[in-house]
Amino acid sequence: MTSPETLPSLAQKVRPIETGSHVVAAAFLGECAVFATGEGEVLVTGESEARVKAHSGAILEAANDGNRIVTAGDDGRLVAVDRQGQSETLVEAPGKWIDHVALGPDGALAWSVGRTVFARTQKGENKLDLPSTVGGLAFAPKGLRIAIAHYNGATLIYLNAPEAVPELLGWKGSHLGDLFSPDGRFLITVMQEPTLHGWRLADGQHMRMSGYPGRVRSIGFTADGKWLATSGAREVILWPFQGKDGPMGKEPRLLAPGQGETRVSAVACHPKHEVLAAGYSDGMVMLVRLADGALILARRASGSPVSALAWRADGQVLAFGSEDGQAGLLAL
């Protein structure tokens, strides 16, 4: 195992940021890094630093489209914050938790409250009741289509054809999050069990990606769509998606093992290059080059799990945040 002390390090270049509470999400709105927290705040860094009290409770999930971050709160509100720190309440559902939120093209917005998914597009708002609580929402890379993860599978709906019958992709078990591949050919879900499931959308072919010691919480495709990077194990797990069958019958690559018993808690693929950032349960952050597995230390272990990672669109800055509220920016 490589000791982090012997690795090339950029840790001294990190600009530390104290958010004050559990960093639920990090994102970039243009040049500005923003952090959404468990105390309901959105911290906007940049020329005009702002701390927006968006929710009276915790932020449960956040989505962004580069122009605004939309936060879902356990106060029943959905709030959009822009890079000037201006906030706008989009939805109010008093007494409920808004569990999930996703942003699509042309300002399309989807969110879920318990078993109900709501979607708002330029044409209006529609809603769909599911047989079980929604585990995750994802927009397809093209078209106004969303995938809803839930117990025993995922449901696909077209937002501009609300009368069409939703398409159910069935697989036993509880699905707690989902993601389309960048080419739109595959849908991946993270499950309650320490495993991922996937479907090839053209024919519904199943893909099981298992072998994890713990639940997988963070997944992302590389910019070229060739690899799916995931947390959940001691190493970053990379499933090959180059071929038409995805990872079926193929072994994953294992890169960048953590120290001792620590596991990878967050991953974020670089928007341009074959590089990814990996955050660990001990607070360490590493940059990993996929071609040869070369590592650069971006942040030393702090003791608190890394809970959020995001790259700026140009790939020049990495934002990270951890459960104890410590966050930072690393300019490359």
Add this chain to the structure above:
Amino acid sequence: MSAKIPVTVLTGYLGAGKTTLLNRILSEPHGKKFAVIVNEFGEIGIDNELVVGADEEVFEMNNGCVCCTVRGDLIRIIDGLLKRRGRFDGILVETTGLADPAPVAQTFFLDDTVGERTALDAVVTVADAKWLKDRLRDAPEAKNQIAFADVILLNKADLVNPDELRDVELRIRAINPYARIHHTTRCEVAIGSVLGQGAFDLERILAIEPAFLEEDHHHHDEEVQSIALSSEKPLDPDRFFAWVQELVAREGPKILRSKGILSFKDDPQRFVFQGVHMVLDGDHQREWRADEKRESRIVFIGRELDAEAIEKGFKSSVA
């Protein structure tokens, strides 16, 4: 790693007084803050800042075991609560009167995030002293809640005479001889008898002694029963684990709770375990003390258990 957040589960049949107990815990001057998870239909009049509605979604785990169920809503809610963990010191989960406590308890052992950050402290069951006997007859849920309990509040004790109270207590003991029983009126009980029990904490499994045994009055509940076994001879660990794992894999749906303190051959340490259905959690606990009787004791509480076969299996693991 900071300490795990304790979770207390409050169960009890409809009308027994769960909400009264919940409000009592919340209003005592203990200086602690709680996050309260209630079922959506019973959240009337709970005076607390952080109250979340649950919807009792029971999910099967994808491992081919029908009794390995978890509460999907609890996982979701606890994940959310953990994002502001500084706001509370403990979590109280109130279930509906019809809820099965097992998926609630198993959530704390089968979900890794929940299990890492929180610890199930105890299952507290509120029972109605006047009506419990009827419910044990007609409601399987009521029987489960008694069988599962670590602490039982025999509430509304003022509404029955001492003979009736004794009779209902014997009925409880026939199902669950190990729970701590408190006779209460309007759930008046010292908070320390309900919270901080560590009932699932391997460190705190001290002894397995039935709290109360009077063979003369022992009512054998025809369906739910407890089987306690002991051996003064040390056990062979390989044989014991092979047997117990096979037993819970096969009989898991029938076994509600299990607990054991074991003395293995050539092992200076006590091994302790506790389980819910087929989910077992066990570890070496500490060295046997010189003045301590090295005896293995195990107990199973379940329905329609084959006592003879279980005893035979246990005996066969003696070294």
